[in-house]
Amino acid sequence: MKILLCSLCLLMASGSLMAGSKVIATGGATTVEGNSGGGIVPWATINGYSSSDEWSVNTFAGRVGVDDFTLDSVGIGASFNNQWELSFARQKFTLDTIGGELRQDILGIKYKIAGELLYSGMPQISLGAQFKKNRDFALPAAVGAGDDSGYELYLAASKVFFDAIAGRNLLLNATVRSTDAHQAGLLGFGGAGVSHKLMFESSAVLLLNYNLALGTEFKQKPNQLGFADEQHWRDVFAAWFINKNASVVLGYVDLGDIAGLTEQTGFYLSVEGTW
């Protein structure tokens, strides 16, 4: 947590450093999986502020703290041409009550296929892939996961509607993800009778002004691991895009039941730096 606050202070102190041409907030925030989106749902947006022929890099650190678990995520990413996004995230899921931890690495790539978030009638549409690899697999294997790695493909559509609610701009996003992950991969992948399933995810974000936004998200989960039910994830969040170099997201999350421990709710905090 200290690291989060320190990095935020550094970012704020850094003022307006090199940043791309895109309009503020249009790179989205960074999800716990390292790609551009909200907190738990990847969007069609490309991270950072690189417009055509521009580069940008970003880094983030986030923590989800629910009743019996803590998920820490850190990552880096790079984007080019407002079209390509490459990301790497490292997650540590601490089992505060049960004891132990589950670590996972996520490599992500996203490509914008069509549309422009702000400027086209059609939504911006992107195709993404994630490669996930468990760094701790004893527990997932013991509870029935078949594989310590897996891939996910997703198709996301995002659009900003100007002057939508009370004169404010509204971002709507819908994402379809193909996955065989258990608890987003933290409890492994595949296993007996487990197949890739299509899951629906969505976000709605109201931009109060250029720097502040309020949002809510839903992430459908497949629930294919026999030993304990997993449930859909939900969150509400406030995002503060301080400038094109720094943003902070604070949220409330509902992760449902995890590994037999019920009603896991708590906070979400993420800071991001972009250059």
Place this chain on the structure above:
Amino acid sequence: MVKYLLFVTTLVLTACQHHPEASLYQRLGGETGVENIVDGVLSGIEHDSSIVHHFADTDIPRFRRLLIEQFCELAGGPCKYTGASMQESHTGFQITQAHFDALVNHLISAMQQQQVPIEAQNEFLAMLAPMYKDVVYR
């Protein structure tokens, strides 16, 4: 309970009351407001090395007059835009998405500087955003 309901009802009714709304042109600040916004945009362009080269051969006073006309007409003001279509005036300039984004940033800064209410800014941006397809990569 009844008191509470009455209170809420009053609040809701107050919120829903329709005030005769000022036109977008008025909320942008009328003639002076639009002129100031255009001057803000021109100043932004002037200091932006990424796009200023597009205006090297531009007759700036004429460009300023046309931009004021266009903004005024779009916002419902008493003007008539007398320039060429967006597509005609941008073809051959090789304007990229980054150039367009830069211009949008200058417009936003100019409207912020002018303290245009966020609702009016968004309404105006909604009118301008679709011009992207007529301006970029022509």
